[in-house]
Amino acid sequence: MRYLPHTDEDIASMLRVVGADTLDDLFSTIPDDCRRPRDLDIPSALTEWELNDLMDALSNSVAAPPEYKLFLGAGRYDHFIPASLTHLLGRSEFVTPYTPYQPEMSQGTLQAIYEYQTLAARLLGMETSNASLYDGASALAEALLMAIRITRRKKVAVSSLIHPYYRRVVQTYLEPTGLKMVELPYLENGRTDLSRLDRIDDLAAVAVQSPNFFGCIEDLAAVGEKSREKDCLFVSSFTEPLAYGLLKNPGSQGADIACGEGQSLGIPKWFGGPGLGMFASKMKYVRSIPGRLVGKSTDKDGKNGFVLTLATREQHIRREKATSNICTNNSLCALAAAMYMASLGGTGIRELAKLNHDKSEYLKQALEEAGFKITFKSPTFNEFVVESPPNFETTYERLLEKKIVAGLPLTPYYPELTGKYLMCVTETKTKEEMDELVEELRN
Amino acid sequence: MAESLGTTGLILNEPLLWEKGKKGRSAFSLPRRDVESTPLDEELTGDGPDFPDLSEIDVVRHYTRLSQWNFCVDAGMYPLGSCTMKYNPKINEKYAALKGFAGAHPMLPPALSQGTLRLMFEMERLLAEITGMDAVTLQPAAGAQGELAGMLLIHAYQQSKDMDRSKIIVPDTAHGTNPASAALCGYRPVPVKSNQNGILSLEAVYEVMDEDTAGIMITNPNTLGLFEENIKAITELVHSKGGQVYCDGANMNAIMGMVHMGQTGIDVLHLNLHKTFSAPHGGGGPGSGPVCVRRHLEPFLPVPRIIEENGNFTFSEDFSDSIGKLHAFYGNFGVIIKAYSYIRAMGPQGLKKASQLAVLNANYVMEQLKGVFHLPYEKPCMHECVFSDKFQRAGKVTTLDMAKRLMDFGFHPPTIYFPLIVDGAIMIEPTETESREEIDLFIEACKTVADEAEKDPDLIRNSPQKCKVKRMDETAAARRPCLAG
Numbered sequence: 003m004r005y006l007p008h009t010d011e012d013i014a015s016m017l018r019v020v021g022a023d024t025l026d027d028l029f030s031t032i033p034d035d036c037r038r039p040r041d042l043d044i045p046s047a048l049t050e051w052e053l054n055d056l057m058d059a060l061s062n063s064v065a066a067p068p069e070y071k072l073f074l075g076a077g078r079y080d081h082f083i084p085a086s087l088t089h090l091l092g093r094s095e096f097v098t099p100y101t102p103y104q105p106e107m108s109q110g111t112l113q114a115i116y117e118y119q120t121l122a123a124r125l126l127g128m129e130t131s132n133a134s135l136y137d138g139a140s141a142l143a144e145a146l147l148m149a150i151r152i153t154r155r156k157k158v159a160v161s162s163l164i165h166p167y168y169r170r171v172v173q174t175y176l177e178p179t180g181l182k183m184v185e186l187p188y189l190e191n192g193r194t195d196l197s198r199l200d201r202i203d204d205l206a207a208v209a210v211q212s213p214n215f216f217g218c219i220e221d222l223a224a225v226g227e228k229s230r231e232k233d234c235l236f237v238s239s240f241t242e243p244l245a246y247g248l249l250k251n252p253g254s255q256g257a258d259i260a261c262g263e264g265q266s267l268g269i270p271k272w273f274g275g276p277g278l279g280m281f282a283s284k285m286k287y288v289r290s291i292p293g294r295l296v297g298k299s300t301d302k303d304g305k306n307g308f309v310l311t312l313a314t315r316e317q318h319i320r321r322e323k324a325t326s327n328i329c330t331n332n333s334l335c336a337l338a339a340a341m342y343m344a345s346l347g348g349t350g351i352r353e354l355a356k357l358n359h360d361k362s363e364y365l366k367q368a369l370e371e372a373g374f375k376i377t378f379k380s381p382t383f384n385e386f387v388v389e390s391p392p393n394f395e396t397t398y399e400r401l402l403e404k405k406i407v408a409g410l411p412l413t414p415y416y417p418e419l420t421g422k423y424l425m426c427v428t429e430t431k432t433k434e435e436m437d438e439l440v441e442e443l444r445n
Numbered sequence: 446m447a448e449s450l451g452t453t454g455l456i457l458n459e460p461l462l463w464e465k466g467k468k469g470r471s472a473f474s475l476p477r478r479d480v481e482s483t484p485l486d487e488e489l490t491g492d493g494p495d496f497p498d499l500s501e502i503d504v505v506r507h508y509t510r511l512s513q514w515n516f517c518v519d520a521g522m523y524p525l526g527s528c529t530m531k532y533n534p535k536i537n538e539k540y541a542a543l544k545g546f547a548g549a550h551p552m553l554p555p556a557l558s559q560g561t562l563r564l565m566f567e568m569e570r571l572l573a574e575i576t577g578m579d580a581v582t583l584q585p586a587a588g589a590q591g592e593l594a595g596m597l598l599i600h601a602y603q604q605s606k607d608m609d610r611s612k613i614i615v616p617d618t619a620h621g622t623n624p625a626s627a628a629l630c631g632y633r634p635v636p637v638k639s640n641q642n643g644i645l646s647l648e649a650v651y652e653v654m655d656e657d658t659a660g661i662m663i664t665n666p667n668t669l670g671l672f673e674e675n676i677k678a679i680t681e682l683v684h685s686k687g688g689q690v691y692c693d694g695a696n697m698n699a700i701m702g703m704v705h706m707g708q709t710g711i712d713v714l715h716l717n718l719h720k721t722f723s724a725p726h727g728g729g730g731p732g733s734g735p736v737c738v739r740r741h742l743e744p745f746l747p748v749p750r751i752i753e754e755n756g757n758f759t760f761s762e763d764f765s766d767s768i769g770k771l772h773a774f775y776g777n778f779g780v781i782i783k784a785y786s787y788i789r790a791m792g793p794q795g796l797k798k799a800s801q802l803a804v805l806n807a808n809y810v811m812e813q814l815k816g817v818f819h820l821p822y823e824k825p826c827m828h829e830c831v832f833s834d835k836f837q838r839a840g841k842v843t844t845l846d847m848a849k850r851l852m853d854f855g856f857h858p859p860t861i862y863f864p865l866i867v868d869g870a871i872m873i874e875p876t877e878t879e880s881r882e883e884i885d886l887f888i889e890a891c892k893t894v895a896d897e898a899e900k901d902p903d904l905i906r907n908s909p910q911k912c913k914v915k916r917m918d919e920t921a922a923a924r925r926p927c928l929a930g
Contacts, residue, residue: 003795005532005723007880008802016881020808020825025801028808029703031672031825038705044574047792050536057786060564061545065557076552077773084473086501092538094519095512099857100528101729105919106912107852110515111728114508117462120929125494130928133729136586139773147629167773174747174769178600179631219489250491263773272541273561274551274774275586276731288926294729298930299922301915302907311922317589317625318863322634327625330587330719334727341508344462345472347498353475355493356482363483381486402557410552433479 003047070405071435073365075385075426076215077138077165077241078274079266082430087268087341096337101294101330105309106301112308115296115333118340125246125343125351126260127253128282133294134336135279135328138263139171142209142239144281144292144326145261146172149207149235150181151325152290157182158207161194163214165241166415186210192218192378192387196228209237211262212252213245215415216378216424217362217385226256235259242266243280245383247346247355259283268342269335278335289315292326294333354429358384362427365436369425372444377422385426387412387419394421401442408439450521450855450886453911459510461930466497472504514913515728516857522883524810526829526860526872527620527668529698529720531803534790537723537783546782551774555759561778562758566751568785569735575788575796576694576714577707578737584747584776588695591715591734592626592662594747597768598713598738599659599689600630601745605766608687610659616645617866618667620693632659639866643669643822647678660688665709666696668864668872669822670807670829672704680710689713694737697721698876699804699828702797706737713738722784733780747771802877803828806884810873813888817895821867829874833867842898842905844869849916850897850908854890 008016013025022028029037048056072080091097095110102108102115115133122131135141146158158176160169162185169185176183184202187195194210208229212220222238229236238252240262246252252260264278265271283291289312297311317324346354362384369388370376377387388409390397401408409423416422427436499507516523523530541547549561569581585591596613603610613632615623617639624634635653640646650661661683665673673679680690692711698721700706706714718724718733726732738746748767749760760775791799804827811820811830818832834844848858848871860872875884897905909916 003791003798005534005791005878006795006798006802007878007883008805012881013802013805016805016809020805020812022808025805028801028804028825029700031674031827032700032704033674033677035677036672036704036709038577038703042574042702042793042796044571044793044796045789047795048789050790053536053540053786053790056789057540057543057782060560061540061543063560063563064545064549065553066545066548066550070557072550072553074550074552078551080548080550082474082476084501086472086505088542090505090508090512093509093512095515095517096508096728097538097725098518098533099515099523099728100525100530100726103525103860104516104848104852104858105917106849106909106914107516107857108514108728109913110511110513113459113461113514114511115728116928116930120461120463121494121496123929124496127491136590136731136777137773139770140586140590165773167770170770171773174597174771175629177769178597179629246491247493248485248491249489251494254491270542270547270779271550272547272777272779273549273558275772275777276779277773288928295926295928297922298927299918301917303915305914307914307917309917309919309922311919311926311928314923318621320625321621322624322628324625324628327589327593327622327629328587329589329622330717330726330730330732332586332727332731333729334725335731337728340462341504343494343496344499344504344507345501346496347466347471347473348493348496349469349498350471350473350475351496352493354473357476357478359485360478360480360483364480381489402554407550407553407557429476432477 070407072407073409073425073427073439074407076410076424077263078271079242080428080430081266083268084345087345090341091338102310105307109307112296114337114340116308118336119296121340121343122280123282125243126282127251128260129285130288131282132291133296134331134333135281135293136332137275137277137279138241139168141261141279141281142168143172143175145237145259146207146209148290148292149237152287153206153234155204155206157184157205159184159186159199159202159205161186161210163188163194163216164209164211164239165215192216192380193220196224199228199232205232205234207235207237209239211239213242213383216387217382218378218380219249219383222252222255242383244355244358247351248359264339267339269338276332276335278332278339290325293328294331357429361431365427368436368440372440384428385424387422387424390421390423406439451853451911456513456913457510459507462507463497463930465503466499468498470498470500472499472501521855522879522887523857524859524873524875525857526874529874529876531723531876532878533723533725534787537786540786541779541782559758562751564785565781566753566758568781571788572716572735572737575701576737577705578714579740580743580746581735581737582746583735583781584772585734585736586772586777587730587732588715588717588734589622589626590771591736592622593629594736594771595691595713595715596627596630598742598745599691601768602742603659610657612658614653614658614661616663618669618864619662619664620668620695623662623693627662643671644673645675645679647675647682650679650682654683654686654688656686658688660690662691662693664693666699666827669831670826672827676709695720696828699800701800702793703800707739713742718780718784723787724780724783731777731780733777799877806875806877806879810875810884810888814891817892818871829872831867832871834869837898840898840902842902844871846905847894847898850894850905851890852909853911856887856890
C-alpha cells in the first residue's frame with residue numbers, strides 16, 4: 003500500500019525491538035470479546051486509477067455549474083473563485099499542519115488567521131473576530147449561548163426570516179438545557195416584525211439576518227435601537243457576507259455580535275460544507291467569545307509574532323465552564339476567506355457587491371415586466387422572492403431538463419408562501435442567461 | 446548523531462496585508478458589467494470595508510512567504526499525540542475539487558444530487574462496518590460537535606424513557622473537549638480516576654454510577670494510549686443502572702479491523718475523519734465528526750437522513766424522535782469525500798494494516814525512549830505513548846523546553862501537558878505513515894535533547910533557535926489581547 007512505508011523487513015526488525023513475534027501480538031491487551039470475529043466486510047482496495055473512475059462517475063451525476071445555471075442561493079452562493087486562491091490554498095504548508103499550538107513553527111498560519119480576524123472585523127464593522135467556527139448555523143447558536151451567558155437570561159428572540167435551517171440548529175443547541183427561542187413573525191414588506199418584541203421580557207438577545215432569507219435588507223438600526231430598549235444583545239446574522247461590500251455593516255448599526263456563513267468568500271459550495279462560521283463581537287465581550295483567537299505578541303528577543311491566545315476560555319483548560327466545546331474549527335476556510343478578501347481589495351469588493359445587486363435587480367425588473375409579481379417590496383441584495391403563475395411546477399421541471407434551476411420553492415420552509423420562489427443572481431450569471439430564463443418562464 | 450534534519454535556510458519577511466498594496470490595484474478578474482447600475486436606497490448603503498488593494502503577485506507572494514513559516518506533515522514528522530497527524534494522500538484533494546462535488550448545491554432536488562447522496566450513503570455504511578455499530582450520521586462538523594451530538598442522543602433517548610438525569614461520568618483519561626460537550630447538554634461531569642495501570646477499573650465506575658447519572662464518556666483507546674480492557678464490564682454496569690455509554694473514538698486509528706466497537710457494549714461513538722481517515726487538518730480544520738450508534742439510538746439521529754428508495758437516494762425528515770439539525774446543511778461533505786476516497790483506496794486489509802503499523806510505530810518509540818524519558822505506565826501501548834519530564838525536572842528542564850528544542854531538529858513537538866493525569870506529559874503519536882528511518886531520526890533527536898538537558902540546560906531553555914521566531918510570549922498576549930490590526 004503506497005501510503006504505508008514499512009517493508010516486511012522493517013516490520014520484522016521493529017517487532018524484534020518491541021519484543022513481539024507478530025503484529026497481532028501487539029494487540030494482546032485487547033480482550034477476546036472485544037475483537038472482531040472476522041475481517042472488515044468492505045470493498046477491497048482500489049488502485050488510484052480505479053478510484054479516478056469511481057469518483058468521476060459519482061461527481062458527474064451531480065448537477066453543478068457551469069453546465070447547470072443555478073438561480074439558487076438560500077445560504078449557499080455561486081461565486082467565482084480566482085485560480086490564484088485555489089493554488090495558494092492548496093499549499094501543503096497550509097493544508098497539512100494542525101491547530102498552531104506551537105507558535106514558533108506555525109507563524110504562517112497564525113499571521114494569516116490574525117489577518118483573517120482583522121479583515122472579517124472590518125467587513126462586519128466589529129472590533130474583534132474569532133478564528134472561525136463550523137458554519138453560519140452553529141455560529142448563530144454559539145452567539146445566542148454567549149448572549150445567554152452574558153445576560154444570565156434564558157430566552158432569545160429570533161427572526162423567522164433567519165435561514166430556516168439555522169433556526170433548527172439553534173433549537174437543537176438550546177433545547178436540552180431548557181433555553182427558549184421565540185420566533186418573530188415577518189411583515190408584508192419582507193422584513194422582521196419587531197413590534198412583537200414589546201410583549202416579550204427577559205430577553206438575552208434579539209437575532210435577525212440581513213439580507214434575510216427572502217433576500218430583503220433588514221432595518222438593522224431599528225433592531226439595534228429595540229435591543230437597547232430591551233437591554234439585551236443584538237445578534238446580527240448573515241448568509242451572504244458579500245453584501246457588506248455595499249450595505250451598512252452590522253457593527254455600524256449597533257450589533258453586539260455579528261455572525262454568519264462565510265462560504266461566499268472564496269469557498270466552494272461542497273453540498274453545504276465545509277463552510278465558514280464567522281463570528282465577531284464588541285471587544286468588551288472578548289472573554290466570552292467561543293472558539294480560537296489569534297493575538298499579537300513578541301518573542302523573547304522582542305520580535306513581533308503571533309500566538310493562540312485567551313486559551314483560559316477554552317475547553318481544554320476551563321473544562322465544563324468553557325465558553326464553547328469547539329476545538330477543531332474551520333481554519334483553512336478562514337484562510338480562503340482572507341485570501342479572497344485580499345484578492346478583491348476594498349475597491350473590488352465594492353464593485354463585486356454592486357454587480358451582484360445590479361444583476362439581481364435586472365432579473366427582478368425583467369420578471370416584473372414579464373408579468374411576475376415580486377412578493378416583498380423591501381430592497382434586496384442578490385436574492386428576492388417572486389410569485390409563480392399557476393402550474394408553474396411543470397415549467398420548473400422543464401427548465402431543470404434545460405439545466406436551469408429557477409430558484410427555490412418556498413413552500414417547504416414557509417407553507418403560507420405556496421407558489422413563491424426564492425431567486426438568486428450573483429456575478430456568475432450573464433445578462434443573456436437571465437434573458438433566457440425570463441424567456442423560458444414566459445413560455 | 447548524523448546531520449540533523451533541522452537546518453536553517455532563507456525565509457523572507459513579510460508585512461501584514463494592509464501594510465502592502467496601493468489603491469486601485471486588484472488581484473481579481475471582475476466579471477463583465479453587462480447590466481446597468483441600479484441605485485440602492487442610501488439609507489442602506491455603507492462605505493464598504495477598509496481592505497487593502499493588492500495585485501495578484503502581491504497576494505501570491507504574501508501567502509507563499511507566510512506558508513514558508515509553517516511546519517507541516519508534508520515536510521516532516523508531526524507526532525502530535527491524540528491528533529493522528531498521518532500523511533494526507535494527494536489524490537483525495539483532487540477528488541474534493543471535482544466540479545460535481547465542489548459545485549454541488551445543497552438545496553438542489555435530490556434527483557440532481559445522486560452522486561453526493563450516494564457517496565454519503567455509502568460512507569455511512571462503511572463507517573458502520575468499520576466500527577461495528579448500526580447506524581451513522583455524517584452531520585457533525587468536527588469531533589467536538591460529534592461529542593455534543595452523542596450527548597444530545599443520550600439525552601433524547603433517556604427523555605423518551607422518562608429518565609431525567611443530571612450527571613455524566615468523565616474519566617481522567619478522556620479527551621479535553623468531553624466535559625465542555627457534556628455541559629452544553631446540561632450534564633454535570635463527574636470525574637473518575639483511572640487505576641495504577643492507566644485504565645478504568647470497574648470498581649471506580651461502580652462508586653459513582655447511580656440513577657441520576659446519564660452514563661459515561663469514555664475515550665477508547667484512552668489518552669494514555671491504552672485500551673480500556675474493562676470496557677465490556679463497565680458498559681454492562683452502566684447499562685444495568687439505566688445509563689448509556691458514549692465512546693470518544695478519536696483514537697480509532699489504533700484499532701481498525703482489530704476491535705469490534707459495537708461488541709464492546711458502547712452505545713454511541715464519534716469518529717474524526719481528519720484523524721483516522723486521512724483528511725488533512727488544514728491548520729485547524731475543517732474536520733468532520735460522524736457519529737455511529739447502536740440500533741436503539743438510531744431514531745434520534747440528526748435529520749435529514751439519507752435513505753435509499755429503489756436505487757435512488759433522497760433525504761428524509763421523517764424521524765419524529767430526531768434531535769434535530771446540527772449543521773446548516775448535511776455536514777462537511779468536502780471532508781467526507783477525502784475520507785471516503787481513503788477508505789476505498791485502503792480496503793479492509795489496508796485499514797487493518799494501518800492500525801497495526803500505527804501501534805507498531807508507537808511501541809517502537811516507547812521501547813526506544815524508555816529510560817530517556819520517564820514512562821509512567823509501563824505496558825504495551827496502542828497508537829501513542831505518554832512520557833513525562835520527571836527525569837529532566839531535577840536539572841530544571843521542562844517538557845515545554847524539550848518540546849521547543851525538538852523543533853531545532855526538524856520535528857513538530859509531541860502533544861505536551863496532556864493528558865493532565867501525567868505531570869509534564871509528552872504524548873507521542875507517530876502514526877503508521879512514518880517510516881522506520883524517520884522514526885529513528887526522531888528517536889535520535891529525543892535522545893540528544895535529553896542529553897542536552899543534562900549537559901547544557903541553557904541551550905534547551907533558549908530554544909528553539911532555528912525557527913522564524915524565538916520562544917513566543919504567550920502570557921503577554923493574553924494579558925493585553927491584540928486580536929486585529
